[in-house]
Amino acid sequence: MRKLISLISAVLISAVSFVGIANSADSKKPIVIPTHNWSSQVVMAYVIGGIFESMGNNVKYVPADSQAVYESIRIGDVTISHEVWESAFGKSFTTALDKGGLLDWGDHEARTLEDMGYPNWVVDKGLCPGLPDWTALKSPDCAKNFVTPDSNGKGRMLEGPQTWHGDLIPQRIDALGLGDLWWVKFAGSADALWAELAAAKKEGRGTIIFNWTPNFTDGAGFTFIDFPPYTAGCRPEDGGDGKCGSPDGYLKKAVNADFPKTHPKAAAMFKKLSFSTGQIGAMAALVDVDKMTHEDAAKKWLADNKKVWQAFTK
Amino acid sequence: MELIRKYPKLFQWLFLLSVFFTLCFAIDVPETYKFIRGQAEFVKDPNQSTYIFLGKEVRYFAFDNFWRLPPLLGWLPIWINDGLFFLLNEWMPMEFWNEDTQEFKTRPLVLQITRNITAFMTFLIEFIREILLGGVETIVAFSSWDWIDKNPWAELPGLPWTIVAAGATILSYKLSGKGLALFAGFTMVYISIFGQWKPSMQTLSFILVAAPLSFIFGLSLGIMAYKSKRVEKALYPILLVMQTMPQYAVLVPAMVLFGIGDHAAVIITMVVAIPPMILLTILGLRAVPPEVIEAGKMSGCNNWQLLFKVLIPTARRDILIGVNQVIMVCFSMAVIAAFIGAKGLGWNLLLALNQLNIGLALEAGLCISLIAILLDKMSLAWANKQEDYFGNLTFFQRHKNFIFFVGAVILGLILAYSGSFIFKDTFNYLFEIPHNKGISTAGFWNKGVDWIFDTFFVYIKAFNTWLITEVLQPMRGLYLRMPAVATLVLVIGAGYIIGGIRSAIVVGSLALFIAFSPWWDRALVTAYMATFGVIASMIIGVTVGTICVQNKITTNFMLGICDIFQTFPSFVYLIPVMMLFGITDTSVLIAVIVYATIPATRYTIEGLRGVPVALHDAATMSGVTKFQRLTKIEFPLAFPHMMLGLNQTIVFALFMVIIGAFIGTEDLGQYILKALSDKQGGGKGLTLGICVAFIGLIFDNLIRTWVDKRKKHLGID
The missing domain is CATH 1.10.3720.10 (MetI-like)
Known part of the structure; x- marks a missing residue:
């Protein structure tokens, strides 16, 4: 009897280990890639999906909120995220990382900057002489060019939604002693920022908005304000005085913790994958400038840049 | 005295208002008060007060209690959240075999259950979607990804748009007649030639799951509430809150519980669409005259027959309004649902808006409206259709719609097949016009917006400045100037004058809940x-x-x-x-x-x-x-x-x-x-x-x- 049991268990163990070996190839289950509502991210989603497909994986795209997606990756509803912006999504990302189930899967070559800035015509028209140095903002003559009806006579800066970085910018403005001249208004969405930019351009007035790079505005002429440089711990949330600009930020990738086990090859490729600012800008430009659809743009990019992406698959 | 006796209510109101204003003037704005812009999450301010309740720390800025009440309910959101997190991540962990990693994985029970429910929903959505557009997920549900990978021929091809359009037209004709048929045909052709076919069908497929499910759940809950006082009492407060709850607030909990994707979209759509259906079902059933019920009982109906042959047909009018509401709500959710992963028109609309392409967004939006109205009219026509009791029809007369449909299918297939020769190098427009490859009037609309901007901007700006500085800012200031006590007195007093002590208690406790929350x-x-x-x-x-x-x-x-x-x-x-x-x-x-x-x-x-x-x-x-x-x-x-x-x-x-x-x-x-x-x-x-x-x-x-x-x-x- 005992022999029989050991025999059965031996067969079972070998069977299981056999399955284990057979399973070292990627699972055919689709890799779920999230798409958010800005061009470069969507095109890159299709680009990465295309690379996965060229390796024989199945891919599925799901529209997702850019903040909420990390919780979904953690639980396993979404497999990867390929654009984790430090300043905008760092908080959601680390929250999910701490809860477990999500892995930090390395950085892109591209560095990111997210800060307040202005379209170049602000300087061309001489609305605020001295920019991009932040001390130019100390002049009341500058501030009065940015007054809006609801700003009580102060100059208005349009910050992104409060979701992105809480009270960071108002705190900085107060800490730098600009609080009497400037007032920070929160926009509700990225759309609101672009609408403001387009409206300001049409009207020919100046505006100071929150923006980031790489972005489609890079090509149109947009400059970031030089605030005092960022040092570790200078932000109020880390106990600092808040008198500093934004850091040179990462652009990370994240995966669900099971992904390397189920799709080892795809995961290895994704770890190697890294795009530069120029490449990301080119992807976005295919949609924003050349007016292609996101899918077509990705196909074109993949066809034109075979060398770049095939290096990741090896 | 004479006046008071003549208009007692008027004097009650005057008295209430004078108390309100006295309070407003008597209570000064505290010097430390300012409108709190962000939540004090990172920065621990020494001026903040704290208290600990049920192990949760609540931090807030304390003021005179007449000015702003302390957030005594500040622990509630933290508590709900931790409860939800516990339920999904820690409660009843069980071992589940994970097919992909080939190992056991501990997953909490609730997470596993919600994922199993949603897997079923996903199947339904994909099934409808793949009939319309083609795909592999339905076949995969019965086999596996490995199998489909080896047998790519098994992928469903999807129907050519011509067949779907013809089908919708013929169905509309059968249900209502020429008018609706014309409208159906127009809608379908519009969607197709404007290149919105694929997203439209994606949206349609999730609504074709959400709407019938909402209808069934709403109707049965409504019937249960009609039959049992206890069920009604339990349901009523939830229904009231759901009816006035902004759809957007349901998103986050739904996402935590059910994840993201089309299935989660179906669930939040149902959450929003079911309450009006329940309310209208109850309303309709209540209105059935007792004579009708007695007549039904006299003719020997059992309970079941009484319900389906007597009650529901008599209450049809209100139930139909319920169906109308369900469809309208489902489509109004099409865009919001895109935030948690619904594919289709809603998502495309958000993308277009992000590029400030108003024209493109407008076209997608119009598709949503047109399909909503079409479905609404079709469901109404279907429910109002009288049974045809006149026999004596020839085979052709009896089945002419079906024959036409078969004809349309054959014709559509031929067209789609020949299309593959005509459009050899481009897309097969007779099979499916790809997204954004159709006609587009986006340029026209975008120019229109530009024109409005260029022409009227000066006046708009003047008006805007006036409105903000003279009306809106002062109004906002006045609202914030109200001491909490004065507002509460006003609300409770109004409740008392209008509805007596009962109303006063109800509205008073609702207002107190908000006053005790951290967000007054x-x-x-x-x-x-x-x-x-x-x-x-x-x-x-x-x-x-x-x-x-x-x-x-x-x-x-x-x-x-x-x-x-x-x-x-x-x-x-x-x-x-x-x-x-x-x-x-x-x-x-x-x-x-x-x-x-x-x-x-x-x-x-x-x-x-x-x-x-x-x-x-x-x-x-x-x-x-x-x-x-x-x-x-x-x-x-x-x-x-x-x-x-x-x-x-x-x-x-x-x-x-x-x-x-x-x-x-x-x-x-x-x-x-x-x-x-x-x-x-x-x-x-x-x-x-x-x-x-x-x-x-x-x-x-x-x-x-x-x-x-x-x-x-x-x-x-």
Whole structure:
């Protein structure tokens, strides 16, 4: 009897280990890639999906909120995220990382900057002489060019939604002693920022908005304000005085913790994958400038840049 | 004295107002008070007070208790959130075999259950989607990804658009006749040649799952509530809150529980669509005359037969309005659902807006409206269709629609097949016109927006500046200047005068809940925007409704416009409004007014139409002028119904104020939006939603109580 049991268990163990070996190839289950509502991210989603497909994986795209997606990756509803912006999504990302189930899967070559800035015509028209140095903002003559009806006579800066970085910018403005001249208004969405930019351009007035790079505005002429440089711990949330600009930020990738086990090859490729600012800008430009659809743009990019992406698959 | 006896209510109101203003003037603004912009999450301010309740630390800025009440309920969102997290991550962990990693994985029970429910939903959605568009997931559900990988021929091809269009037209013809058939054909061709076929069918497939499920759940819960008092009592408060809860607040908890994707979209759509269905079912069943039920019993019906052969057919009118509501709500959710992963028109619309391509967004939005109206009309026609009892038809007459459909299928297949030769190098336009490869009028609309901008901007800017500095800013200031105690006295007093002690307790406790939450200031800002929006919407809606109701054609035209605007996604006009009016409260309020004018107009028209014709004739005979008839007879009689319109206007305005967070507001809505990325997001989103719902319910209670009394007084009902 005992022999029989050991025999059965031996067969079972070998069977299981056999399955284990057979399973070292990627699972055919689709890799779920999230798409958010800005061009470069969507095109890159299709680009990465295309690379996965060229390796024989199945891919599925799901529209997702850019903040909420990390919780979904953690639980396993979404497999990867390929654009984790430090300043905008760092908080959601680390929250999910701490809860477990999500892995930090390395950085892109591209560095990111997210800060307040202005379209170049602000300087061309001489609305605020001295920019991009932040001390130019100390002049009341500058501030009065940015007054809006609801700003009580102060100059208005349009910050992104409060979701992105809480009270960071108002705190900085107060800490730098600009609080009497400037007032920070929160926009509700990225759309609101672009609408403001387009409206300001049409009207020919100046505006100071929150923006980031790489972005489609890079090509149109947009400059970031030089605030005092960022040092570790200078932000109020880390106990600092808040008198500093934004850091040179990462652009990370994240995966669900099971992904390397189920799709080892795809995961290895994704770890190697890294795009530069120029490449990301080119992807976005295919949609924003050349007016292609996101899918077509990705196909074109993949066809034109075979060398770049095939290096990741090896 | 004589006056007081004559108008007792008037003096009660005057007394209440004088108490309110005395309080306002007596209580000064504390010097330390300022509108708190962000939540004190990172920065620990030494001025903050803290308390610990049930192990949760609550931090807040303390003021004089007459000025602002302390957030005694501040622990609630944290607690809900931790509960939700515990339920999903720690409660009852079980070992589940994971097919992919080939190992056991501990997963909490609730997570596993919700994922199994949603797997079924996903299957239904994909099944419908793949009939329409083709794909592999349905086959995979019965086999595996490995199998489909080896057998790529098994992929479903999808139907050519010509066949679907013909099918919809023939079905409409069978249900209602030429008019609807023409409309169906037009809608389908429009969708296709404008290159919106694929996203439209994706949206349609998730609505074809959500709407019937909502209908079934709503109807059966409604029947249960009708049969059992206990069920009704348990359901009623939930229904009331759900009816006034902004859809956006349901997103975060739904996402935590069910993840993202089309299935989660179906679930939140159901959550929003079921309550009106339940309410209308109960309303309809209640209205069935006892004689009818007795007649049914006398003819020997058993319970089941009584329900399906007697009660439901008699209550059909209200149940049909329920179906109409379900469909409208489903489509109005099409865009919001895109935030948690619904594919289709809603998502494309958001993408187009992000590129500020208003024209493209408009086309997608129009598709949503057209399909919504088509489905609505088809379901109405289906429910109203009389059984044809006349025999003597030939085989052809009996089956002609079916024969035509078979013909259309064959023709469609031939077309699609020949299309593959005609369009060898491009897309097969006879099979499916790819997304954004059709005709587009986007350029025209974008130019139109530019033209409006260039032509009217100067005037708009002047008006905007005036409105903000002279009206909106002072109004907002006044709302925030109200001490909490004064506001509570006003609300409770109004409840007492209108509905007696019962109403006073109900509205008082609703208001107290908000006052004890950490967001009283935010709620005041929400209330200020909603008030302005409601007043403007009512003025516009009542005026337009009154003018239109004088003529039958304009009435129907106006109701049609209301239909379109109710389903047309409001996000589309948010962008041009933002460009014209800036990122200001004006933009939010314009969006609010556009949306909230719909119920104001609709209820005015219905109220005035409902005045009995006999009264009209009697009035004419006594020689009144048209104007006298309107002010002395029609308005007083229609007033209760119009007040219900006011009620709906308030709910609609609140919804839109919350969505206004996408423009940039400083109210509850902004925090609901913020909850998406918060550590305690699920609990906060839900509690904030409840706060908004309670603002709506306070007005709901006051208005309904008043309307009931007024109706009794007028002898209607």
